Amino acid sequence: MSRSRYTRRLPAAAVAAGLVLALSACGGETADSTTSAGPAASASSAQLDPNADLSKQSLAISVWDGYTPKELPQQVKEKLKTELKVTLHANNEEIMAKLTSGTDTGLDVAFVSGQYAQALNEAGLLEPIHPELVPNLANLFPEAKELSYDKGNVFSVPYTWGTTGICYRNDLLKTAPTSWNDLLNPPAEAKKKVTMMITERWLALPAIKALGYSVNTRSDEEIAKVKEKLLAAKPNLLAYDDTTFRDRLKKGEAVMVEAWDGWCPAGEKNIDFVVPKEGSDLWVDTMVILKSSKNKEAAHAFINYILDPKVHGWAAENILYGVPNKAAMELVDPELKASMPSLQMTPSQLLQGESIIDLGEDSVKFTRLATEVAAQQ
Amino acid sequence: MTGSTVSGATAVPRSRRSRALGRRSRAIGRLVFLGPGLAYLIVLLLVPLALILSYTVFRRDRFGGVVYEATGENFTRLLDPLYLDVIVSSLKLATIATVIALLVGYPTAYLIAQLPRKWKTIALVAIVLPFWTNFLVRVYAWIVLLSGPGLVNSALGDLGLGPFEFLYNQGTIVTGLVYSYLPLMVLPLYAAIEKLDPQLREASANLGARPARTFVSVTLPLTLPGVVTGCLFVFVPSFGNFVIPELLGGGRSIMVGNLIRDQFLKARDWPFGSTLTLALLAVLIVLLLLQAWSARRA
Numbered sequence: 170m171s172r173s174r175y176t177r178r179l180p181a182a183a184v185a186a187g188l189v190l191a192l193s194a195c196g197g198e199t200a201d202s203t204t205s206a207g208p209a210a211s212a213s214s215a216q217l218d219p220n221a222d223l224s225k226q227s228l229a230i231s232v233w234d235g236y237t238p239k240e241l242p243q244q245v246k247e248k249l250k251t252e253l254k255v256t257l258h259a260n261n262e263e264i265m266a267k268l269t270s271g272t273d274t275g276l277d278v279a280f281v282s283g284q285y286a287q288a289l290n291e292a293g294l295l296e297p298i299h300p301e302l303v304p305n306l307a308n309l310f311p312e313a314k315e316l317s318y319d320k321g322n323v324f325s326v327p328y329t330w331g332t333t334g335i336c337y338r339n340d341l342l343k344t345a346p347t348s349w350n351d352l353l354n355p356p357a358e359a360k361k362k363v364t365m366m367i368t369e370r371w372l373a374l375p376a377i378k379a380l381g382y383s384v385n386t387r388s389d390e391e392i393a394k395v396k397e398k399l400l401a402a403k404p405n406l407l408a409y410d411d412t413t414f415r416d417r418l419k420k421g422e423a424v425m426v427e428a429w430d431g432w433c434p435a436g437e438k439n440i441d442f443v444v445p446k447e448g449s450d451l452w453v454d455t456m457v458i459l460k461s462s463k464n465k466e467a468a469h470a471f472i473n474y475i476l477d478p479k480v481h482g483w484a485a486e487n488i489l490y491g492v493p494n495k496a497a498m499e500l501v502d503p504e505l506k507a508s509m510p511s512l513q514m515t516p517s518q519l520l521q522g523e524s525i526i527d528l529g530e531d532s533v534k535f536t537r538l539a540t541e542v543a544a545q546q
Numbered sequence: 547m548t549g550s551t552v553s554g555a556t557a558v559p560r561s562r563r564s565r566a567l568g569r570r571s572r573a574i575g576r577l578v579f580l581g582p583g584l585a586y587l588i589v590l591l592l593v594p595l596a597l598i599l600s601y602t603v604f605r606r607d608r609f610g611g612v613v614y615e616a617t618g619e620n621f622t623r624l625l626d627p628l629y630l631d632v633i634v635s636s637l638k639l640a641t642i643a644t645v646i647a648l649l650v651g652y653p654t655a656y657l658i659a660q661l662p663r664k665w666k667t668i669a670l671v672a673i674v675l676p677f678w679t680n681f682l683v684r685v686y687a688w689i690v691l692l693s694g695p696g697l698v699n700s701a702l703g704d705l706g707l708g709p710f711e712f713l714y715n716q717g718t719i720v721t722g723l724v725y726s727y728l729p730l731m732v733l734p735l736y737a738a739i740e741k742l743d744p745q746l747r748e749a750s751a752n753l754g755a756r757p758a759r760t761f762v763s764v765t766l767p768l769t770l771p772g773v774v775t776g777c778l779f780v781f782v783p784s785f786g787n788f789v790i791p792e793l794l795g796g797g798r799s800i801m802v803g804n805l806i807r808d809q810f811l812k813a814r815d816w817p818f819g820s821t822l823t824l825a826l827l828a829v830l831i832v833l834l835l836l837q838a839w840s841a842r843r844a
Contacts, residue, residue, distance in 0.1 A: 262610045262814045269609045362694070369812070407694075420693075422694045537628070540628060540808070
């Protein structure tokens with residue numbers, strides 16, 4: 170169900186297949202080009218016609234697999250009279266490579282994580298959101314307008330959000346963990362029964378927060394301290410695991426794991442989730458409109474349609490991530506809500522997490538950190 | 547090849563024209579037979595290889611694309627102790643796995659070669675049998691067997707022993723490698739030992755050599771090409787492996803295969819990933835040359 174998270178954060182393990190796919194993806198696809206309505210304004214936002222005939226426009230979007238309902242094209246056709254073509258991307262990097270390649274992708278709307286939306290906007294590739302064309306923005310939580318990569322939703326609209334914490338077995342631990350240090354330096358009953366993630370930013374997160382640094386640190390000195398802490402934690406680990414920690418926890422092979430809120434099966438007996446007291450991250454997946462889009466009215470109408478409580482609620486109930494839509498969250502089945510920490514998280518709790526932002530060239534520091542930690546014996 | 551000998555045998559008196567025709571049909575015949583193989587090699591080996599080679603001199607851009615701007619920095623980065631250590635530790639793990647596979651595989655192949663014909667076939671099928679199951683499933687099976695609450699520990703627990711921590715260290719990586727590639731060691735060894743004329747060993751014994759001496763001076767040198775081929779078959783996939791370190795090593799140690807996979811899929815640094823691939827290829831080419839050399843000597 171939340172497989173999309175796997176494909177999103179963690180590119181598939183099959184290198185050969187992935188490589189072939191990536192190569193073919195780089196070949197690029199062009200959507201059926203509708204007759205060009207003149208070049209889009211390059212510097213400022215385009216003049217948009219609120220009464221445009223949407224049936225004359227067509228939309229091409231790119232999204233993670235499983236992140237929108239399969240029937241979306243039919244639903245959009247019915248509601249907006251617009252043809253919708255959905256292409257899929259495996260992870261942020263893949264869609265970023267496509268969007269920043271300089272060639273016209275024919276895409277109108279793309280789903281990317283917040284820090285990537287920020288980078289796309291800095292590169293001048295995004296159309297500002299015209300709020301008057303998206304009345305459903307009113308459904309969002311007030312906190313959803315305070316996201317640090319894009320305060321006020323100027324160029325992006327949040328779709329899902331969540332955080333990272335410790336998922337644990339309350340029957341196999343003597344005391345419930347409250348701090349990242351409980352994970353990094355586990356009690357005797359949890360030694361060699363702890364997993365941490367190996368994907369760069371999340372590998373660093375527990376140590377960063379335990380040391381009181383920012384998740385977006387670029388300081389070599391701080392990263393060196395983080396490395397030290399992670400290496401000290403390594404002998405107590407069962408394994409580094411981004412994908413199967415849930416099963417390990419259920420089987421009791423692990424008793425405490427670093428987990429995304431949407432991945433912790435807290436509805437199961439004896440399994441609980443906690444956001445450590447030192448704080449954590451806040452990730453947001455967003456929708457953006459490309460400046461190169463020739464169907465900007467339809468693109469806005471599409472985002473407005475997604476923000477409809479019923480449509481947006483689909484994401485909460487099926488991907489099991491929180492959605493920043495107040496009206497949608499109110500519609501979620503209470504029983505399901507009770508079983509998933511990701512659906513119980515309040516916006517103000519989430520906002521205590523620190524947004525991961527794009528570090529540009531400094532991101533290689535985290536790549537290196539992950540390699541160093543994994544390579545050390 | 548078959549085509550050419552047939553036409554050569556039938557066309558006894560040859561005019562210049564028929565010779566030209568023969569040449570052309572021979573060329574067509576070659577094309578038909580070689581074509582699919584050649585196309586396969588060109589499309590799926592040479593083209594990707596050329597791509598990889600060309601990427602090694604370029605640079606990654608901020609979002610993981612390739613900037614076509616010549617640079618040598620990927621090669622200097624290769625000399626960074628961090629990456630050298632990973633390459634050296636991969637060499638070490640692959641070598642240990644190969645030696646163990648040889649020590650287990652040689653007696654196995656030797657015994658199979660001595661079996662009566664019917665049992666030989668059965669034994670060989672048994673050796674190949676694991677290949678009929680998906681590789682990943684077989685690796686996961688080890689986790690089911692050896693994990694903390696796994697089958698082995700619960701069986702030992704019934705006897706009042708354990709639980710033991712078998713999994714997620716370099717030892718289990720080597721175990722996984724040996725297990726996965728042992729058949730590739732046994733088969734070429736079997737082929738070499740099977741070919742060995744038993745009379746040679748008898749002659750050695752008749753001339754007064756003890757069995758150990760016969761083995762060292764006769765059997766081993768004559769089966770050396772099989773030994774080298776088997777070692778290569780085990781070493782090559784072990785050296786570049788990334789699934790076993792991740793699953794049976796718990797991601798706690800990485801091999802050069804993991805490094806390459808991460809460059810392409812996580813760091814999106816294709817140029818450096820290509821450079822690492824080239825380094826791996828260089829090691830393997832040296833090994834293949836050694837094998838060719840030893841085969842020629844034999």
